[in-house]
Amino acid sequence: MIRFIEDGNERKRISRQVLEALTEWFEVETSREDYISGSEFLPMFAYFEDKTSTDAIGFLCLKETGKDTVEIAVMGVLKDHHREGIGRRLFAAAKDYASQRGYSFIQVKTVKPGMYEDYDRTNDFYKSLGFKELEVFPTLWDEDNPCQIYVMSLKSAISAIATRHSYRGAFRDEKVPVEDLKTIASAGIDAPSGCNKQTTDLIIIDDPETLDEIKAVLDPPVAQTAPAIIVVLSRRINAYRDRCFAVQDYSAAIENMLLAIVELGYQSCWYEGHITDEDRICDKIASILNVPSEYDVVCILPVGKAADDFHAPGKKKFSERVKFNSWNGF
């Protein structure tokens, strides 16, 4: 299991315990000690066998190298536990953390391929995570250790999909720029719709008074600190004969918006059940916003920067839900 390590001394203890066991990579004592002392101040994820273990099997530290970029400052997994997917899980947690904090890129430095067998495996590992070669700096470290820099965008659609989670915590008291709200809404209306009937419309709310009116009817209260809310409207127009795809249309629009929200560094949650239940909060919202009667209010999406930490919910394993070629396939 992965833990985020809050305490600086604990970070140093973990990095010492792991790096001193990895002499193939961290042979030079002075640079190893630099990594250990540096880890005290860096966000650290560590992997443990179970809840009660105190000895880490691996860890990863992140470091900001620019306003938009973080670096894997140091990572290590005990050799007996290589090829168990621990490095991958540490990286997934760190990537999630960096994306949620709005970084655009993650980079990592290692010794360029073709020099040493152990480092070749490290290069293969980074490439298998999706890192791309940026540049080799032949003398950044020294001539025997040419530095290969890898980089990965945290802003791809696939990254946004992997890092999107429903966020139900508090939002920071920061207005969302109108341009960002327009980008998010554009992602919504760019979604596919059955026979291109475009049955989904949106109302963006960022005016504090209107926001307060909407928040007042959300009972039990949700999204109370959101600096903006996007209200999703749906019109039941038949695509052909009696086939209406309005639900599919607005679902595609909502998912597009959720991904755009994450990519821009904000958080949200698809609130549909909450507002369309028997108490018909959706109708109260429609009345506040003067929504024409042919539209249904189907969902609200709060938009804002997260003030609280949050974690991914448990999902079933890939192999339980996805098969190749037939239901009996692997």
Ligand SMILES: Cc1cc2nc3c(=O)[nH]c(=O)nc-3n(C[C@H](O)[C@H](O)[C@H](O)COP(=O)(O)O)c2cc1C
């Ligand atoms: C159709 C639909 C309705 C939803 N309604 C609500 C809701 O009313 N309240 C809420 O807290 N979450 C709601 N959600 C969010 C789900 O609870 C959430 O997507 C699910 O638990 C999986 O978590 P994840 O989004 O973090 O992957 C809704 C999601 C969908 C797709």
